[in-house]
Amino acid sequence: MNKITSTSNAKVKRLVNLKKKRRARDEEKVFLVEGIRMFREAPKEILNEVYVSESFYKKERSVADDLLASFEVLSDTVFDYVSDTRTPQGILCVAKQMEYTLDTVEGGDKPHIVVLDRLQDPGNLGTIFRTAEGAGVTGIIMDRECVDIYNPKTIRSTMGSIYRMPFCYAANLADAISFLKERGIRTYAAHLEGARDYDEEDYCRPCAFLIGNEGNGLTKEIADLADNYIKIPMKGQVESLNAAIAASVLMFEAARQRRTMSDRIVY
Amino acid sequence: MNKITSTSNAKVKRLVNLKKKRRARDEEKVFLVEGIRMFREAPKEILNEVYVSESFYKKERSVADDLLASFEVLSDTVFDYVSDTRTPQGILCVAKQMEYTLDTVEGGDKPHIVVLDRLQDPGNLGTIFRTAEGAGVTGIIMDRECVDIYNPKTIRSTMGSIYRMPFCYAANLADAISFLKERGIRTYAAHLEGARDYDEEDYCRPCAFLIGNEGNGLTKEIADLADNYIKIPMKGQVESLNAAIAASVLMFEAARQRRTMSDRIVY
Numbered sequence: 001m002n003k004i005t006s007t008s009n010a011k012v013k014r015l016v017n018l019k020k021k022r023r024a025r026d027e028e029k030v031f032l033v034e035g036i037r038m039f040r041e042a043p044k045e046i047l048n049e050v051y052v053s054e055s056f057y058k059k060e061r062s063v064a065d066d067l068l069a070s071f072e073v074l075s076d077t078v079f080d081y082v083s084d085t086r087t088p089q090g091i092l093c094v095a096k097q098m099e100y101t102l103d104t105v106e107g108g109d110k111p112h113i114v115v116l117d118r119l120q121d122p123g124n125l126g127t128i129f130r131t132a133e134g135a136g137v138t139g140i141i142m143d144r145e146c147v148d149i150y151n152p153k154t155i156r157s158t159m160g161s162i163y164r165m166p167f168c169y170a171a172n173l174a175d176a177i178s179f180l181k182e183r184g185i186r187t188y189a190a191h192l193e194g195a196r197d198y199d200e201e202d203y204c205r206p207c208a209f210l211i212g213n214e215g216n217g218l219t220k221e222i223a224d225l226a227d228n229y230i231k232i233p234m235k236g237q238v239e240s241l242n243a244a245i246a247a248s249v250l251m252f253e254a255a256r257q258r259r260t261m262s263d264r265i266v267y
Numbered sequence: 268m269n270k271i272t273s274t275s276n277a278k279v280k281r282l283v284n285l286k287k288k289r290r291a292r293d294e295e296k297v298f299l300v301e302g303i304r305m306f307r308e309a310p311k312e313i314l315n316e317v318y319v320s321e322s323f324y325k326k327e328r329s330v331a332d333d334l335l336a337s338f339e340v341l342s343d344t345v346f347d348y349v350s351d352t353r354t355p356q357g358i359l360c361v362a363k364q365m366e367y368t369l370d371t372v373e374g375g376d377k378p379h380i381v382v383l384d385r386l387q388d389p390g391n392l393g394t395i396f397r398t399a400e401g402a403g404v405t406g407i408i409m410d411r412e413c414v415d416i417y418n419p420k421t422i423r424s425t426m427g428s429i430y431r432m433p434f435c436y437a438a439n440l441a442d443a444i445s446f447l448k449e450r451g452i453r454t455y456a457a458h459l460e461g462a463r464d465y466d467e468e469d470y471c472r473p474c475a476f477l478i479g480n481e482g483n484g485l486t487k488e489i490a491d492l493a494d495n496y497i498k499i500p501m502k503g504q505v506e507s508l509n510a511a512i513a514a515s516v517l518m519f520e521a522a523r524q525r526r527t528m529s530d531r532i533v534y
Contacts, residue, residue: 041504123390131512134505157509164503199523232519233526236431237308238401241515242424245398248512249519252499256466256520259500 003054003073007081012074015051015082018094022148029097031150035089041160042095049094053079056090084152097150100139100166102179107138107166111185112254113208114247117173117222118145120214124244125149126157128211131244133161135251136258140165141180141208143173177225180208187226189218190246192239194231201230203254204261211247270321270340274348279341282318282349285361289415296364298417302356308427309362316361320346323357351419364417367406367433369446374405374433378452379521380475381514384440384489385412387481391511392416393424395478398511400428402518403525407432408447408475410440444492447475454493456485457513459506461498468497470521471528478514 004012017024018032025031033042039050050071052060057073079088107113114137119125125147132140146169147154155162170176177187185206190198201207210226212218217240223229232241232249241249271279284291285299292298300309306317317338319327324340346355374380381404386392392414399407413436414421422429437443444454452473457465468474477493479485484507490496499508499516508516 127509127512130505131508133503134499134501134508136502159505161503161505197526199527232401233522234401235403235522236400236428238397238426238428241398241401242394245394245511245515248508248515252516253523255500255502259464260466 001057001073003075004078005075007078009078011072012078012082015092015094019082019084019152022150025097025148025150030094031097031155032084032092032152033095033155034084034092034152035156036091038155038160039091039093041163042093043163046096047093048096051079051082051092053088053090060090085156098162098167100168102141102168102170102176105139105141105166105168106180106183106185110138110258111180111183111206111208112136112138112203112251112258113180113185114140114251115173115177115187115208115210116140116142116146117210117218118143118213119211119243120147121243122147122151122153123157124214124242126154126159127244128247129158129161129165129167131248132251133165135248135255137165137251140167141173141176142167142169144169144171173222174225177208177210177222181227186228188228188230188250189223189226190250191218191223191226191229191231194229196228196230198230198232198250199253201228203257207254209247209250211243214243268324268340270342271345272342274345276345278339279345279349282359282361286349286351286419289417292364292415292417297361298364298422299351299359299419300362300422301351301359301419302423303358305422305427306358306360308430309360310430313363314360315363318346318349318359320355320357327357352423365434367435369408369435369437369443372406372408372433372435373447373450373452377405377525378447378450378473378475379403379405379470379518379525380447380452381407381518382440382444382454382475382477383407383409383413384477384485385410385480386478386510387414388510389414389418389420390424391481391509393421393426394511395514396425396428396432396434398515399518400432402515402522404432404518407434408440408443409434409436411436411438440489441492444475444477444489448494453495455495455497455517456490456493457517458485458490458493458496458498461496463495463497465497465499465517466520468495470524474521476514476517478510481510
């Protein structure tokens with residue numbers, strides 16, 4: 001068995017670059033996925049390269065030989081060095097970045113879209129992807145100042161939804177919102193000045209939720225473009241919710257309406 | 268101005284211990300709160316001690332002299348050393364731990380309770396406290412294996428809700444659940460085997476939501492005690508939601524029902 005044992009190996013340096021730098025990922029149009037589950041769920045056509053740790057190779061040899069047409073082995077020390085987790089599972093892949101257009105993200109006949117304005121927390125972004133898939137969101141649009149969806153921590157928090165949730169980075173978020181509005185998609189901004197509570201609107205129609213930055217909410221320019229301001233009514237002294245939580249409450253309200261409007265007794 | 272300039276100062280060592288060790292916090296029955304906002308929102312009667320950085324003292328001298336009956340100054344280096352954040356704001360307090368009983372947590376005539384079973388992520392726990400206050404939750408019950416609510420990262424993520432949300436650690440979670448049931452509070456377990464969707468139950472009545480561990484969900488023993496299993500219906504290939512997200516969807520569904528049952532058109 002050949003294995004890479006030095007952290008100064010050129011392949012290792014490249015993997016570390018892909019882990020750490022958005023620019024490196026974007027230049028090669030790839031990203032890293034780590035762990036058995038993320039490996040198993042990956043569409044095979046996007047997997048460019050697979051790396052396993054020596055321990056993984058020894059323990060899971062049959063799995064490895066079976067599953068992987070070709071892979072390289074890294075010594076455990078080198079694997080730990082390239083891994084983004086504290087207790088690496090021993091398998092890491094270089095995958096092709098997704099390529100969606102605004103049209104794909106729009107989502108056909110029942111659009112249910114999330115628009116993210118300068119979201120900064122990698123874990124929040126991943127959690128929004130995961131929750132969005134569960135809530136039946138058809139696509140996610142982000143501006144260029146959002147944290148990188150291909151950040152390893154974000155990828156991990158998506159729990160595999162990265163493979164299935166259409167998304168795109170808009171060069172200009174205002175233009176993307178106009179695009180949605182021209183197609184009859186109603187845009188709702190979660191906003192402290194919302195006149196109506198979020199559950200008073202009808203989300204069975206095509207809809208898009210605009211979600212702002214963790215610290216400062218939506219940019220005024222973006223909030224101004226929304227068809228409606230909605231508010232999540234708050235008890236106690238809470239002024240706002242975490243961005244991922246606010247997005248989740250809205251996405252699942254839309255999901256609830258879309259289910260219950262057809263065949264349910266509504267409490 | 269006297270200031271502490273050495274990290275080997277006994278007071279500094281104690282602060283670091285209080286930052287890092289649950290046992291140290293529990294022995295003294297105190298916790299640390301950091302930052303201007305967390306300081307301002309703290310009920311004055313729980314603030315035992317206040318420490319400020321030298322820069323904070325110089326810049327905010329009037330504020331400091333005004334607000335603080337007594338405080339100690341730490342050199343900036345020492346302050347950075349005791350701080351739990353990367354960019355410390357320069358103010359840190361030692362506060363008394365809260366003391367609630369199960370009776371306080373039960374929440375009077377309209378109980379809306381969250382029960383957490385072995386929750387492990389400090390950020391998730393803090394976010395649940397913040398969201399719970401916003402959703403009008405009356406109290407939170409945790410088992411002893413849950414992460415410490417007084418963990419500095421958790422305190423930070425509560426965004427001040429730690430001061431206002433009644434909670435307790437139950438020596439025995441099963442006993443605590445029996446206590447709730449005896450008082451006519453219906454217990455709902457978010458569970459993959461839920462027969463009914465979460466929005467088909469009536470949460471205008473006294474209710475408690477049982478939320479499990481991030482990786483494994485509820486312990487079987489605890490899930491078995493629930494009056495009802497409910498499920499959050501999921502699209503795509505998503506098997507479960509992040510614990511804080513699942514809790515938030517349920518808490519805000521209860522809040523929505525409690526608002527809309529009285530005076531609203533329900534879609």
